[in-house]
Amino acid sequence: MRTIDWIPADDAEREPGRGFIRLVDQTLLPDSLVELDIHDLDVLVDAIQRLAVRGAPALGVAGALGVALAAQNLPADLARQAIAELREARPTAVNLAYGVDTALAALERGGALAALEAALRVRDADIAACVAMAERGTDALTRLIPDRAALTVLTICNTGALAAVEHGTALGVVAKLHRDGRLVRAIACETRPLLQGARLTAWELGRMGASYDVIVDSAAAITLARGGVDAVLVGADRIAANGDTANKIGTFAVALAAARAGVPFLVVAPETTIDPATPNGDAIEIEDRGGAEVRFFRGVRVTPPDATALNPAFDVTPADLITAIVTDARVIDVVAGDTPASDTPAARPVAAETTE
Numbered sequence: 001m002r003t004i005d006w007i008p009a010d011d012a013e014r015e016p017g018r019g020f021i022r023l024v025d026q027t028l029l030p031d032s033l034v035e036l037d038i039h040d041l042d043v044l045v046d047a048i049q050r051l052a053v054r055g056a057p058a059l060g061v062a063g064a065l066g067v068a069l070a071a072q073n074l075p076a077d078l079a080r081q082a083i084a085e086l087r088e089a090r091p092t093a094v095n096l097a098y099g100v101d102t103a104l105a106a107l108e109r110g111g112a113l114a115a116l117e118a119a120l121r122v123r124d125a126d127i128a129a130c131v132a133m134a135e136r137g138t139d140a141l142t143r144l145i146p147d148r149a150a151l152t153v154l155t156i157c158n159t160g161a162l163a164a165v166e167h168g169t170a171l172g173v174v175a176k177l178h179r180d181g182r183l184v185r186a187i188a189c190e191t192r193p194l195l196q197g198a199r200l201t202a203w204e205l206g207r208m209g210a211s212y213d214v215i216v217d218s219a220a221a222i223t224l225a226r227g228g229v230d231a232v233l234v235g236a237d238r239i240a241a242n243g244d245t246a247n248k249i250g251t252f253a254v255a256l257a258a259a260r261a262g263v264p265f266l267v268v269a270p271e272t273t274i275d276p277a278t279p280n281g282d283a284i285e286i287e288d289r290g291g292a293e294v295r296f297f298r299g300v301r302v303t304p305p306d307a308t309a310l311n312p313a314f315d316v317t318p319a320d321l322i323t324a325i326v327t328d329a330r331v332i333d334v335v336a337g338d339t340p341a342s343d344t345p346a347a348r349p350v351a352a353e354t355t356e
């Protein structure tokens, strides 16, 4: 099953490049697995904004395929406007803009078919990147925690195949640990208010047959303080040049607790999530999703009628709380002082000294 993909139209032989986007509607999980066929860009933008499709890598693919969809269905001037709205559908994950810009450059160079071909390359690159990150991430854990063959890991939000195309980022590392017989247990923070952890990560862990517990987000600190968690693995939506990392709200608090508990904190994200144009975390725009997601739970109001709520969808973990950033091309040894900007993109093992 792919979280998002391009489906060629029946007459694609006659009209190469025609097709539509098919994606899993994640708002219906874990109760129903439903795929949406999307033929119009405004429907795709709505799917992004209501998190039917979500997760930085999946947003990159959605952005790229959205350009291909616009190019085949809209006249150039309307396509340009629709693509601009698509690019701004959610501001924090740099991957969305990356995907749109990659396919748009191809469209301007070579037309609609070139845009689709570029979008399919973005899709295929994500699949390959997640495979590489799973390998690199488990190797990094072996170097960081050489005395423990099997690990208990904690994560927040959802970073599995549902956040990408076929395999996940941080949860892709967890899945490989499980396949290799090296996973004792996964602990998934529920991830209020939209419950990506309780709904999506738990669903993915169950499907792979992994042992896991869901915890409320505020239990992460004591879970780490009590001991028994060997590593924290999280995703990212935008990584600044200095290594500051934007990720789901609650990640910063988990990083603080991990640092106090002496537990390695690893960010797992493709190179496309690194944004060299963003110097540090202060420059990352944090999506505010409005108070209703906090004041209501599955349509039931949980606050007084006149309550107001704050709802930042992401926070920023400063680089000094991150042990390493694992990408598809390298392991950035942040605790040793490396940053995305300073580290060469060659594969670099996490230095042994990080365990001293």
Ligand SMILES: CSC[C@H]1O[C@H](OP(=O)(O)O)[C@H](O)[C@@H]1O
Binding pocket: 051, 054, 055, 056, 057, 156, 157, 158, 159, 160, 163, 164, 168, 169, 170, 196, 234, 235, 236, 237, 247, 248, 249, 313
């Ligand atoms: C594999 S990165 C997924 C990343 O995206 C999530 O945000 P959202 O569910 O709002 O799209 C979260 O930050 C995850 O870490």
